[in-house]
Amino acid sequence: MxxxxxxxxxxxxxxLSSLCRLFRKENYEVxxxxxxxxxxxxxxxxxxxIIISDQRMPLMTGVELLSxxxxxxxxxxRMVLSGYSEIKEIISAVNEGGICRFITKxxxxxxxxxxxxxAIEQRDVIYVFTEIVTRAGKKxxxxxxxxxxxxxxxxxxxxxxxxxxxxxxxxxxxxxxxxFFSILEEKDDIGSKLRIVSGAIEKQKGKVxxxxxxxxxxxxxxxxxxxxxxxxxxxxxxxx
Numbered sequence: 001m002x003x004x005x006x007x008x009x010x011x012x013x014x015x016l017s018s019l020c021r022l023f024r025k026e027n028y029e030v031x032x033x034x035x036x037x038x039x040x041x042x043x044x045x046x047x048x049x050i051i052i053s054d055q056r057m058p059l060m061t062g063v064e065l066l067s068x069x070x071x072x073x074x075x076x077x078r079m080v081l082s083g084y085s086e087i088k089e090i091i092s093a094v095n096e097g098g099i100c101r102f103i104t105k106x107x108x109x110x111x112x113x114x115x116x117x118x119a120i121e122q123r124d125v126i127y128v129f130t131e132i133v134t135r136a137g138k139k140x141x142x143x144x145x146x147x148x149x150x151x152x153x154x155x156x157x158x159x160x161x162x163x164x165x166x167x168x169x170x171x172x173x174x175x176x177x178x179x180f181f182s183i184l185e186e187k188d189d190i191g192s193k194l195r196i197v198s199g200a201i202e203k204q205k206g207k208v209x210x211x212x213x214x215x216x217x218x219x220x221x222x223x224x225x226x227x228x229x230x231x232x233x234x235x236x237x238x239x240x
Contacts, residue, residue: 004120005029007040009053036060050077100199125218126157158221167225
């Protein structure tokens with residue numbers, strides 16, 4: 001398996017050198033860029049798994065860069081390096097750039113490495129689950145009846161189920177829930193398992209949402225359109 005790739009973006013060469021030294025012994029492909037424009041050029045030739053950008057840079061800020069990365073490469077994990085004095089920019093980065101984490105300068109080496117490991121583990125869980133949903137949906141021939149729309153947020157994979165009608169019947173809801181429960185126990189290509197750690201089913205007007213913690217800090221959210229239901233929720237029994 002090829003190593004995960006990290007793109008560090010900072011206009012200060014000494015910062016990039018420090019980051020390269022820090023991750024030199026880790027199993028990552030490390031790429032650097034001195035500006036937002038250079039980062040976009042490198043992403044265009046080869047998208048990376050994770051990008052960590054400084055906030056305060058000339059011509060293009062970290063927020064502006066990560067916002068563009070979010071639009072063009074939504075599966076790339078986005079982090080920002082920032083000082084405590086830039087809290088407004090950090091909030092903007094969360095809202096506009098969809099960052100999964102900000103790292104304060106000066107950073108703690110071990111905390112930064114741990115944050116990168118966790119973010120990549122979360123990305124891998126989401127990737128594996130997306131592949132399993134696609135494969136299992138075709139195998140079960142559900143694609144003839146239902147359309148699965150996936151969306152990603154920070155640490156969350158969402159699946160919105162549609163069937164050409166406004167609402168699903170009660171039988172369809174139970175069938176789809178059984179389907180998602182079953183695929184969480186399927187083995188992926190590297191032999192690991194995804195399973196529900198804990199979860200809940202939330203009932204709101206117009207939809208029922210299955211929310212499950214599948215490990216590594218990743219949440220699976222499955223939205224099912226239904227007729228008007230009473231508000232409320234009940235817990236799912238965790239497996240194991």
